[in-house]
Amino acid sequence: MGFFLVFFLSLISFASSASRVDLKTFIVRVQHDAKPSIFTNHKHWYESSLSSVLSPSTPTQLLHVYDTVFHGFSAKLSPTEALKLQTLPHVIAVIPEQVRHLQTTRSPLFLGLKTTDKAGLLKESDFGSDLVIGVIDTGIWPERQSFNDRGLGPIPSKWKGQCVTTKDFGSGTCNKKLIGARYFCSGYEATNGKMNETSEFRSPRDSDGHGTHTASIAAGRYVFPASTLGYAKGVAAGMAPKARLAAYKVCWNAGCYDSDILAAFDSAVGDGVDVISLSVGGAVVPYYLDAIAIGAFAAADKGIFVSASAGNGGPGGLTVTNVAPWVATIGAGTIDRDFPADVKLGNGKVVPGVGLYNGPGLSPGQMYPLVYAGSGGGDGYSSSLCLEGSLDPDFVRGKIVLCDRGINSRAAKGDVVKKAGGVGMIIANGVFDGEGLVVDCHVLPATAVGASNADDIRQYIDSASKSNSPATATATIVFKGTRLGVRPAPVVASFSARGPNPETPEILKPDVIAPGLNILAAWPDKVGPSGIPSDDRRTEFNILSGTSMACPHVSGLAALLKAAHPEWSPAAIKSALMTTSYTVDNRGEIMIDESNGNTSTVFDFGSGHVHPTKAMDPGLVYDITPMDYIDFLCNSNYTIINIQVITRKNADCSGEKRAGHIGNLNYPSFSAVFQQYGKHKMSTHFIRQVTNVGGPNSVYKVTIRPPSGTLVSVEPPQLVFRRVGQKLNFLVRVEAMAVKLAPGSSSMKSGTIIWSDGKHNVTSPIVVTMQQPL
Numbered sequence: 001m002g003f004f005l006v007f008f009l010s011l012i013s014f015a016s017s018a019s020r021v022d023l024k025t026f027i028v029r030v031q032h033d034a035k036p037s038i039f040t041n042h043k044h045w046y047e048s049s050l051s052s053v054l055s056p057s058t059p060t061q062l063l064h065v066y067d068t069v070f071h072g073f074s075a076k077l078s079p080t081e082a083l084k085l086q087t088l089p090h091v092i093a094v095i096p097e098q099v100r101h102l103q104t105t106r107s108p109l110f111l112g113l114k115t116t117d118k119a120g121l122l123k124e125s126d127f128g129s130d131l132v133i134g135v136i137d138t139g140i141w142p143e144r145q146s147f148n149d150r151g152l153g154p155i156p157s158k159w160k161g162q163c164v165t166t167k168d169f170g171s172g173t174c175n176k177k178l179i180g181a182r183y184f185c186s187g188y189e190a191t192n193g194k195m196n197e198t199s200e201f202r203s204p205r206d207s208d209g210h211g212t213h214t215a216s217i218a219a220g221r222y223v224f225p226a227s228t229l230g231y232a233k234g235v236a237a238g239m240a241p242k243a244r245l246a247a248y249k250v251c252w253n254a255g256c257y258d259s260d261i262l263a264a265f266d267s268a269v270g271d272g273v274d275v276i277s278l279s280v281g282g283a284v285v286p287y288y289l290d291a292i293a294i295g296a297f298a299a300a301d302k303g304i305f306v307s308a309s310a311g312n313g314g315p316g317g318l319t320v321t322n323v324a325p326w327v328a329t330i331g332a333g334t335i336d337r338d339f340p341a342d343v344k345l346g347n348g349k350v351v352p353g354v355g356l357y358n359g360p361g362l363s364p365g366q367m368y369p370l371v372y373a374g375s376g377g378g379d380g381y382s383s384s385l386c387l388e389g390s391l392d393p394d395f396v397r398g399k400i401v402l403c404d405r406g407i408n409s410r411a412a413k414g415d416v417v418k419k420a421g422g423v424g425m426i427i428a429n430g431v432f433d434g435e436g437l438v439v440d441c442h443v444l445p446a447t448a449v450g451a452s453n454a455d456d457i458r459q460y461i462d463s464a465s466k467s468n469s470p471a472t473a474t475a476t477i478v479f480k481g482t483r484l485g486v487r488p489a490p491v492v493a494s495f496s497a498r499g500p501n502p503e504t505p506e507i508l509k510p511d512v513i514a515p516g517l518n519i520l521a522a523w524p525d526k527v528g529p530s531g532i533p534s535d536d537r538r539t540e541f542n543i544l545s546g547t548s549m550a551c552p553h554v555s556g557l558a559a560l561l562k563a564a565h566p567e568w569s570p571a572a573i574k575s576a577l578m579t580t581s582y583t584v585d586n587r588g589e590i591m592i593d594e595s596n597g598n599t600s601t602v603f604d605f606g607s608g609h610v611h612p613t614k615a616m617d618p619g620l621v622y623d624i625t626p627m628d629y630i631d632f633l634c635n636s637n638y639t640i641i642n643i644q645v646i647t648r649k650n651a652d653c654s655g656e657k658r659a660g661h662i663g664n665l666n667y668p669s670f671s672a673v674f675q676q677y678g679k680h681k682m683s684t685h686f687i688r689q690v691t692n693v694g695g696p697n698s699v700y701k702v703t704i705r706p707p708s709g710t711l712v713s714v715e716p717p718q719l720v721f722r723r724v725g726q727k728l729n730f731l732v733r734v735e736a737m738a739v740k741l742a743p744g745s746s747s748m749k750s751g752t753i754i755w756s757d758g759k760h761n762v763t764s765p766i767v768v769t770m771q772q773p774l
Helices: 041-052 079-086 184-193 212-220 259-271 291-301 380-384 411-419 453-466 547-564 570-579 626-635 639-649 651-660
Strands: 004-009 024-031 065-067 071-073 075-077 091-096 099-102 132-137 176-182 223-228 232-238 244-249 255-257 277-279 305-309 328-333 341-345 368-372 400-405 424-430 447-448 474-479 512-515 519-522 542-543 670-673 679-694 698-704 710-715 718-721 727-738 746-756 761-771
Touching: 004 176, 004 727, 024 071, 024 259, 041 065, 041 698, 065 259, 065 411, 071 727, 075 079, 075 091, 075 519, 079 091, 099 184, 132 176, 132 547, 132 698, 176 259, 176 341, 184 255, 184 259, 184 291, 212 244, 212 277, 212 519, 212 547, 223 519, 232 519, 244 259, 255 259, 255 411, 255 542, 259 277, 259 291, 277 547, 291 305, 291 626, 291 639, 305 570, 328 547, 341 447, 341 453, 368 453, 368 746, 400 411, 400 474, 400 519, 400 651, 411 424, 411 512, 424 474, 424 718, 447 453, 447 474, 512 547, 547 570, 570 761, 651 746, 698 710, 710 746, 718 727
Parallel strands: 004 071, 132 244, 132 277, 176 244, 277 305, 305 328, 328 512, 368 400, 400 424, 424 447, 670 761
Antiparallel strands: 004 024, 024 075, 024 091, 065 071, 099 255, 223 232, 341 474, 368 474, 519 542, 679 727, 698 718, 698 746, 710 727, 746 761
């Protein structure tokens, strides 16, 4: 009883498309136990339900049929048909589909994971060899050495998944490392028509590179030597080198469609994965309209840890995505390695930049004419961005070209400059990008510079053109290879999406950050390192940046933690990662924000940067059950129907007042939001429960560092545990005084609450936000 289905409505109807306009994909949930006995199976019932709202001439064609977490199907409907479907007695909700996009190695060492560490996380968990990580992404290039199965034992007996065989993904393609591979394209093709199989594979094979890269970050084997075009030489390894991988391909040339993503969740949960890694994201919507939130809830309900990228919309606020509290939301930080490529100007000034290039270079010691692309006549806007076809070859031939960042990819700008005859390129950050720099494998000598340095270069070009002497602006680019031991690190990456949480400000997001800038990982054979079609270079590894790269770091770590602590729930694993994370860099100061050089905040890094070895032994965890999430949804003022859509359970919200308010979800961080409304003094409280996973007979004492301008108290101030597994509650009271704010503005202050037994420090951020209503 109370088990509800999703129908993913994505029907392809070519015959009567002339009369059916505005067709869109919908997700429909119906009451699972309402199937009349006249239907032999759910599929026939779905077809009957669907045909009852379609005209007689319209074929009833199902795409995905779901039978694990979501019992249902997919079809494409007009708005009128969707409304009709909504009136059927067994239909609970009709949800429009979203299109999502990708959030696009020194990191194991930087994170403190070493194979020689006999008592560390890798040793304890036998490198996670019995665990399966499902990667929902662009597929995988299975022949890469990162996915070899040397020394691995038999496939775990619980595994029910399969490797789909196609003409380019043969029956022997999988092994004891890559134990599952599927693809889902019905939603994609329902919207875009039949795929072009000359540019992408109708199979689990990766024609983009993103999925191969993320899979090897999570669970790539040790590979030596590894490098990209001679840069970042060393050993490449994923977080959980012995964990098994299952690839679920849902992202195609036009994006990742919700109906396909949910089909992947459905398969992954049925197949028996332990962790799901999802480096895609889209607009933030209420959880009952969010296919990722719905799929992730079902996975968490089955004990599967789900990590998702926070998004690359930073450094602006309110940009964080994948914010459901049952998902681990991962932002991106830097590691202590970079790739300097400096610009030497004709006036003697040296401007720092970063870049990767190993082809025919600029002649050492020679200076080249330097021009700003936007001043070459024509449409100044298009040319300033070096968009396709915008550059005048007569203007750029033989010169180094300064291009503004934005619209097209950074590597594509280099291709445009090269085709127009330019010999080099400098990519200039705009004001919004700030000083955050990302390297790319360029097709010509190129470097990227921050916003303030870009202004200096423009001024130099400007002044040289205005001077009376015939001399023009000149420059060269000096590549300095790979630099290690960079300080400060980590730094919050400029692009990493920021809080506050746009859907539930009382839940702090992102949860943590992990390495996501300039990460070396596996790369397919048929894709050049720049990702540009004309790039015919081939490389075993590539360097990419994004919260897409940060997310699989945490997926791999979660697999190691689950291997070491099989009894831990997904919420306990997330709690361990959050309460042991750190906020200081390798200089001993609070991490800085790459975009402006200022100190970063909890809205940038959440609880902090993951610290895997400490997460192994957190002392206490904040656990959360599926029923706790239902109380949270009740307190979010969701209707019973909304809650059924997400949880497949009949919720009773009448008792939720016992849980108090939305902030009482047993989350490892605290966020209080006050609307001032002319009040002078405001207060709230949080109830939390911690479970002892350290030693028996431990006594934890609290240390409070309150946000400035607030009073914070914790009762009791001491927790005495007699045994492992014992749970104890505490109460946090917060009082805040009104602050002067303009209408519609807000202010945020943060502090910490730390429980310590002398061995473990269980740290939680506490955030107080004051809002002045309009």
